Amino acid sequence: MPESPPPPSKRRRIRLGAVSRPAGQAEVPKRAGVTRREELLDIAAELLAERSFASVTVDDLGAAAGISGPALYHHFDSKEALLGEMLVDISQHLFDGGRGLRDTSPPERLLDDLIEMHVDFAVDHRALISVHFRDLLQASATDQRRVRVLQRQYVEIWVDALLVRKPTLTAAIARPAVHGVLGLINSTPFSPRARRGDMVALLRTMAAASFAAVGVTDAPIA
Known part of the structure; x- marks a missing residue:
């Protein structure tokens, strides 16, 4: 019997290309378990993170992958x-992971599991976060919309988990709190x-402490 895949919070690498690959497209794996398309996306992520979308040419991407620039058009x-x-794959990966945790984690544990999953993602995928922050607006309008819809759905899983942890909060407070904590975790590439x-x-502790402080009102500073 094949080994079951690890839960979302334990996965170390995203299979880029596994989400958005055109239906019916067959590819010969470059190395065990990884298609050429996925390998090209991994290489592109590192190069774009280092130099930015605008400054990287198709020839640059091809050279980094050991092929000619025009050969990329066989895949994209x-x-x-x-x-x-x-960028769609990043957002889909996180949403799928969050949804999987929502469906399997005890409600009182869900927020901690989400923190764990997202911290692992941020630490292991610095390049992808850098590309997302800097180059989302370079993607097509359709892909930008897909990314933002997935991001909103992902955030709402966190909001619901926080409201379970702190039922006296309102969504109007929980939602910016979630965005703030995700921003803290996603600052990893710049740390x-x-x-x-x-x-x-460090990131798990800081994220948990930030949520613990939400809704706590200190005495005004004199």
């Missing part, structure tokens, strides 16, 4: 399509490097 219609697929274990522990 354009550089913009490659970017859009990458000084640290050992993975140390960074994971």
